[in-house]
Amino acid sequence: MGAPEDRLTFVSHGARIGIRVSHRAILHRLPAILPPGAAITSVEPLDIVYTLSPGDLYRGSVSLSSRSTIDEALRVLESDLHFQVAQHARTALFVHAGVVGWKGGAILIPGRSLSGKTSLVAALVRAGAAYYSDEYAVIDRQGCVHPYAKPLSIRDENGGAARVPVAEIGGRAGAETLRPVAIVLANYRLGARWRPRALTQGQALLALIDNTVLAQEQPELTMETLTRVVSSATALQGLRGESGPTARQLLRWLDRDSPSQPNTL
Amino acid sequence: MTITARTKDLIVQSIDGEVCVYDLVNKKCHVLNKTSALVWKLCDGHSTLEEMAAKLEQFDLPADRDIVLLALDQLEKAGLLENAAPKLALTPAASRRSLIGKLGAVAGAAALLPLIDSIAVPNAYAQASSGPGFSPPPFTTPFFTPPPFFTTPPFFGTTSAP
Numbered sequence: 001m002g003a004p005e006d007r008l009t010f011v012s013h014g015a016r017i018g019i020r021v022s023h024r025a026i027l028h029r030l031p032a033i034l035p036p037g038a039a040i041t042s043v044e045p046l047d048i049v050y051t052l053s054p055g056d057l058y059r060g061s062v063s064l065s066s067r068s069t070i071d072e073a074l075r076v077l078e079s080d081l082h083f084q085v086a087q088h089a090r091t092a093l094f095v096h097a098g099v100v101g102w103k104g105g106a107i108l109i110p111g112r113s114l115s116g117k118t119s120l121v122a123a124l125v126r127a128g129a130a131y132y133s134d135e136y137a138v139i140d141r142q143g144c145v146h147p148y149a150k151p152l153s154i155r156d157e158n159g160g161a162a163r164v165p166v167a168e169i170g171g172r173a174g175a176e177t178l179r180p181v182a183i184v185l186a187n188y189r190l191g192a193r194w195r196p197r198a199l200t201q202g203q204a205l206l207a208l209i210d211n212t213v214l215a216q217e218q219p220e221l222t223m224e225t226l227t228r229v230v231s232s233a234t235a236l237q238g239l240r241g242e243s244g245p246t247a248r249q250l251l252r253w254l255d256r257d258s259p260s261q262p263n264t265l
Numbered sequence: 266m267t268i269t270a271r272t273k274d275l276i277v278q279s280i281d282g283e284v285c286v287y288d289l290v291n292k293k294c295h296v297l298n299k300t301s302a303l304v305w306k307l308c309d310g311h312s313t314l315e316e317m318a319a320k321l322e323q324f325d326l327p328a329d330r331d332i333v334l335l336a337l338d339q340l341e342k343a344g345l346l347e348n349a350a351p352k353l354a355l356t357p358a359a360s361r362r363s364l365i366g367k368l369g370a371v372a373g374a375a376a377l378l379p380l381i382d383s384i385a386v387p388n389a390y391a392q393a394s395s396g397p398g399f400s401p402p403p404f405t406t407p408f409f410t411p412p413p414f415f416t417t418p419p420f421f422g423t424t425s426a427p
Contacts (some may be wrong), residue, residue, distance in 0.1 A: 087389055112391075202296035204285035206384050209287075209294050215386045219287050223276050231279065 009046065010035035012038040013138065018046045024052035026070060033078035035085045036133075036148050045107025047088040050077060059084070078163075081151055082135060082150065086213040091144060092138045093218070093225045096211040099132035099145055100124045101174040102254055105181030106145040108137050108233070110174065110211040116188035116243070118152055125249035130165040130174030136213075141221070141229025144182055180229050182254060183207065185237040186246060194246045196238030204235030268337060269347040270308035288344060292386045295343045300324055301379040304336035305345060324377050331364060336379035343403050 007020040008027060012035045021027050030250065040125035051058040057065040057073040065076045086094035100110035101257070107124065118134040125131045140146060148254040151163035166173050183204050199207070208226045209215050215222045215262045240246040276287040284302040286295045297305055300321065307317045318328040326332060340346050365375045 046323075116339075200283055200296070201280045202285050203382060205278075205280060205285050206294055206296055206382055208389060210384050212387075214391050216388050217290055219276055219289060219386075223278050223285070223287055226283070227280055229277050 006064050009043050009219070010034055010038040010040045011043055012036075012089075013094075015048075015085045015088035015093050016043045016046045016047045017050070017052040017084060017088075019052060019077070021051075026052060027069075029074060033081065035081050036150050037086075037146075048084050048209045050080075052077060084211075084244050086136055089138075092140050093139040093221060094137065095139060095208055095211045095226075097137040097208075097215065098134050099137045099148070101130035101132055101176070102128075102181075102251060104178065105254075106132065106137075106178035107182045107184060107250070107254070108145070108180050108208075108229070109184050109186065110137070110207055111185070111187075112211065116186070116240075116252035118154060119188070119194075119243040120186060120240070120247060122152055122154065122171075123129055123243035124172035124251065125166060126169060126244070127247045127251055129171075129247075129251065132174050132178075139225055139229060140177070141225055141228075143180070143225055143232065144177045144178050147174050159160035159195075173174060180233040182250075183230065183233050183235040184250065185235070186240040188241070188243075189239045190241070192239035192241045194238055194240045194249050199237050201230040201235070203237075204230040204233070207235070207237075266312050267272055268308045269310040269314060270305050270340075271345050271347050275345075285384070286343075286345060293344070293345055293385050295345065296382045298380040300326065300332070300375075300377050301336050301381050304333055304379060306345060308337075308340070308367055310402075323400060327368065328376050329364075329368075331367075335361060339379055339381045343383055352361065381405060 005028070006022075006024065007015070007018055008030050009018040011017075019030055021030075034040070048059060051074060054065055054070045054073070056063065056067070057077055060078060064080060066072045068076070079149070095108070095110060096112060098111070098121035100107050100109075100121055102124075108128070109117050109120055121131070121134045131149055131152075132145065133150065134152045135150060136148050138146040138148045149166060151165050152169070153161045154164045155161045183199075184196075185207055186196070205226055208229060209222060212222050212226070274289040276289065278285045278287075279302075282299045282302075284297040286297065287293075288295070303320060303324070304317055307320060314330050314333050315328075317333045318330045321332055322328055335348070354362070361378060364378055368375070368378075
């Protein structure tokens with residue numbers, strides 16, 4: 001049996017994950033890459049076990065990275081951890097969406113990768129919104145959104161992405177659980193002006209299902225949870241131009257025109 | 266002609282007048298607007314097309330058989346009618362476009378015409394991020410060679426460790 005010091009186990013949103021390492025020096029670097037809200041604890045059985053050495057990273061028997069530096073392997077591990085938590089979460093539904101908090105309500109920005117979620121989230125945070133996530137809306141059975149404030153993945157012009165703590169862009173992470181007040185489907189197009197159309201609750205539900213990680217595996221939970229989300233929120237869809245003006249326009253609209261009443265739980 | 270709505274292997278949720286249907290077999294989700302939802306509800310195996318059309322008046326639509334036929338055509342394409350339902354041949358006059366023209370004088374009629382929005386429910390890997398360090402859905406290593414420190418038995422209580 002290996003020594004307990006050679007491994008780390010944690011629970012995040014009910015997902016039970018273990019990482020075992022070949023060298024103890026690596027162990028000390030793991031807490032920095034764990035998903036938000038992860039509690040390091042001894043737990044069994046595990047949903048997922050990673051094995052990490054300076055050259056290789058495995059999830060179970062699946063090779064995720066080979067002949068890589070430890071920094072590269074840790075980057076792959078961090079990214080994969082988020083997705084595995086989303087897949088094995090027991091206490092919440094994970095929807096691929098950016099989330100910010102604004103005056104006691106949550107704004108959800110569903111979308112796949114490269115749809116411009118992070119840039120809009122960052123612009124909203126710079127405009128004063130609280131940061132909740134640039135990747136996953138973590139939604140409980142009551143339809144409320146929990147923080148998942150991982151570092152933002154801000155892309156550069158070359159297609160790379162850097163991990164940027166929210167404080168570095170002058171923002172703050174939200175801590176409260178929030179009721180969704182707006183669902184914003186905003187695809188970037190150069191030169192576009194944000195003139196959204198309102199979606200019905202049913203259309204908003206489809207948009208959320210289309211971005212829900214376990215929509216196929218947990219259909220009842222998905223329908224029940226997301227119906228609660230759309231019943232408390234106004235949904236908008238449209239093309240947007242630069243994120244800064246769109247963010248300010250969105251927040252002005254929420255302050256003045258949104259029929260939903262923000263509600264902190 | 267009578268038609269029966271499919272009820273098996275569906276999760277049905279009413280939301281603000283619309284009906285959202287999760288098809289567990291075909292892994293699809295549909296949102297039926299008020300008119301489509303009403304016609305679907307009336308597919309009880311007894312109501313005739315004329316009886317269904319008469320019920321449209323509650324939405325301020327004319328009791329037009331073509332509107333019912335359009336709804337049934339959409340419902341059938343979405344897989345929400347029983348297989349035993351007769352094939353519905355829409356007359357050219359019953360396309361959505363032609364009905365909008367036909368009902369042009371009725372205020373808001375276009376918005377009330379039958380409409381079903383559908384998506385294929387994505388699987389989990391469709392949601393995978395391509396953020397920093399992301400690797401695409403992995404393949405099981407065909408010739409897996411354990412790293413040297415795997416030579417000791419796994420110390421986790423799981424069967425998934427190499």
